[in-house]
Amino acid sequence: MKKTWWKESVVYQIYPRSFKDSNGDGIGDLNGITEKMDYLKELGIDVIWLSPVYESPNDDNGYDISNYQEIMKDFGTMEDYDRMLSAAHERGIKIVMDLVVNHTSDEHPWFVESRKSRNNPYREYYIWREGKDGKEPNNWGSCFSGSAWEYDKQTDMYYLHLFSKKQPDLNWDNPKVREEVFTMMDWWCKKGIDGFRMDVISMISKVPGLPDGEIGKNGYGSFGPYVCNGPHVHEYLQEMNQKVLSKYDLLTVGECSGVTVEEAKKYASLDGKELNMVFQFEHMDLDGGETFKWNDKKIDLVELKQVLTKWQVSLMGKAWNSLYWCNHDQPRMLSRLGNDSDEYREISAKMLATCLHMMQGTPYVYQGEELGMTNVPFEKLEDFRDIESINAYHELVGGKVLDDASMMKYLRYKSRDNARTPVQWDDSPNAGFTTGTPWIMVNPNYKKINAKDQLAREDSVFHYYQKLIALRHEKDIIVYGDYALLLPEHPAVYAYTRSLDGEMLLVLCNFSGKEQDIQALCEDYKEKETELWISNYENASLSRGKLRPYEAAVFYFPAK
Numbered sequence: 001m002k003k004t005w006w007k008e009s010v011v012y013q014i015y016p017r018s019f020k021d022s023n024g025d026g027i028g029d030l031n032g033i034t035e036k037m038d039y040l041k042e043l044g045i046d047v048i049w050l051s052p053v054y055e056s057p058n059d060d061n062g063y064d065i066s067n068y069q070e071i072m073k074d075f076g077t078m079e080d081y082d083r084m085l086s087a088a089h090e091r092g093i094k095i096v097m098d099l100v101v102n103h104t105s106d107e108h109p110w111f112v113e114s115r116k117s118r119n120n121p122y123r124e125y126y127i128w129r130e131g132k133d134g135k136e137p138n139n140w141g142s143c144f145s146g147s148a149w150e151y152d153k154q155t156d157m158y159y160l161h162l163f164s165k166k167q168p169d170l171n172w173d174n175p176k177v178r179e180e181v182f183t184m185m186d187w188w189c190k191k192g193i194d195g196f197r198m199d200v201i202s203m204i205s206k207v208p209g210l211p212d213g214e215i216g217k218n219g220y221g222s223f224g225p226y227v228c229n230g231p232h233v234h235e236y237l238q239e240m241n242q243k244v245l246s247k248y249d250l251l252t253v254g255e256c257s258g259v260t261v262e263e264a265k266k267y268a269s270l271d272g273k274e275l276n277m278v279f280q281f282e283h284m285d286l287d288g289g290e291t292f293k294w295n296d297k298k299i300d301l302v303e304l305k306q307v308l309t310k311w312q313v314s315l316m317g318k319a320w321n322s323l324y325w326c327n328h329d330q331p332r333m334l335s336r337l338g339n340d341s342d343e344y345r346e347i348s349a350k351m352l353a354t355c356l357h358m359m360q361g362t363p364y365v366y367q368g369e370e371l372g373m374t375n376v377p378f379e380k381l382e383d384f385r386d387i388e389s390i391n392a393y394h395e396l397v398g399g400k401v402l403d404d405a406s407m408m409k410y411l412r413y414k415s416r417d418n419a420r421t422p423v424q425w426d427d428s429p430n431a432g433f434t435t436g437t438p439w440i441m442v443n444p445n446y447k448k449i450n451a452k453d454q455l456a457r458e459d460s461v462f463h464y465y466q467k468l469i470a471l472r473h474e475k476d477i478i479v480y481g482d483y484a485l486l487l488p489e490h491p492a493v494y495a496y497t498r499s500l501d502g503e504m505l506l507v508l509c510n511f512s513g514k515e516q517d518i519q520a521l522c523e524d525y526k527e528k529e530t531e532l533w534i535s536n537y538e539n540a541s542l543s544r545g546k547l548r549p550y551e552a553a554v555f556y557f558p559a560k
């Protein structure tokens with residue numbers, strides 16, 4: 001396989017609003033990121049993915065952009081941005097920008113024009129349709145509740161918004177839209193950025209006719225089959241690649257809801273015609289159900305192994321994977337897949353990290369994951385800030401699909417806000433995030449879980465991530481080795497191998513709080529010459545034949 005820097009990198013995602021506030025207004029900002037650049041250098045990451053920092057009215061925390069070439073006032077100025085970019089580059093850290101171009105804000109000048117009249121030159125920049133029998137043009141529901149259509153009185157037509165009504169969808173079938181987006185991307189590339197994370201990029205091409213979808217519990221039709229991996233998406237990405245991406249040396253990752261393995265082979269093919277890699281959702285959707293993500297179901301390990309193995313094996317030698325447990329749209333992985341009790345918090349955080357970071361693909365660390373940050377004990381609806389969570393509460397409780405107590409329990413478990421509370425820097429008020437009032441509550445556990453403590457302790461989660469990242473930089477087998485699953489039916493142990501040129505790695509992870517007997521598996525390996533590369537316990541050994549609660553260990557077997 002061809003060696004490239006983005007296959008060998010570890011990416012760290014920053015959600016700027018919650019990372020570090022430098023001026024006491026309670027909102028994280030660019031100068032805050034610059035302040036913490038040495039911290040990131042110490043962790044050892046190669047790339048920062050910056051969630052949107054562009055001008056935005058913040059209906060969806062910056063994922064609703066009103067000017068792609070200006071910085072959001074809350075976050076600072078373009079000078080602050082340039083300073084941050086240089087501070088990163090001076091330390092050998094690359095910056096990947098979030099590209100949100102499935103939609104804009106309704107306050108973007110294109111949309112302000114577009115809604116003015118039916119023959120405005122910007123009309124075709126968006127997706128406008130006539131109503132049907134005095135109702136919406138079709139039955140699609142928006143990702144953030146309610147209809148995906150908003151009626152606009154001025155021209156007596158509806159516009160499409162797959163997300164909030166302040167996020168109208170762009171019409172990618174219009175070549176002018178594509179040109180505008182490509183020109184804007186080129187402008188950022190010329191500035192010296194190092195790549196793009198492309199927001200819901202699998203949804204930019206809609207099936208003509210926009211057919212009704214299957215009705216769900218909320219009473220709306222699902223747009224998925226007519227929007228995800230639509231008819232022209234690959235054509236448009238290839239055009240983007242030719243006109244922009246191929247001219248620079250970039251990391252590109254597409255957020256691809258609804259992506260299948262077969263589709264991923266097109267998006268992220270190693271021939272480089274479209275993107276470097278995709279974010280797939282199959283492992284994150286395993287605990288979904290009738291009321292979408294809103295439940296407190298636990299992910300089944302056997303199913304998780306099946307899904308991740310399918311992605312590992314099917315893309316091998318054909319396309320490239322991205323590896324993640326968490327981001328700004330998911331609850332904290334530690335509370336979802338691990339164990340956030342005092343007893344096992346750090347051990348299980350390290351186990352989850354081991355399991356992910358030893359796979360093939362580019363790993364993503366979400367801010368605070370390296371500290372073992374957990375879900376948040378939100379008390380009431382007013383504690384939440386996220387539009388998805390708040391709207392879902394009103395839709396499902398208001399519509400009597402769920403009762404208040406259940407929905408509050410589900411929000412506490414699954415809300416995106418779990419990942420969006422401030423990074424816990426130290427044990428001073430507000431976790432050292434701000435001297436003002438934070439825009440969203442700080443997790444009260446910051447006195448015990450914070451970066452200051454983590455940095456001071458050799459056995460911390462932070463130092464474990466540091467070691468995992470360093471290992472990946474040193475060892476080709478972690479980056480390029482082939483993956484194979486062991487014990488597929490084991491309900492509590494995730495075991496797999498990686499192999500490259502006769503060398504082998506054995507990765508063992510216990511996903512449970514109970515000791516697990518793996519005697520039979522160990523028999524096959526224990527006589528062989530081996531080296532222990534990393535473990536979250538003292539004295540990990542194959543001769544024990546058992547994995548202790550949440551134990552993880554990686555054994556290396558040299559080529560003979």
Ligand code: GLC
Pocket residue numbers: 060063064100163199200255328329
């Ligand atoms: C993506 C983002 C999410 C956002 C949505 C709409 O899924 O990751 O945060 O709400 O797109 O832009």
Ligand code: CA
Pocket residue numbers: 021022023024025026027028029074
């Ligand atoms: Ca600030």
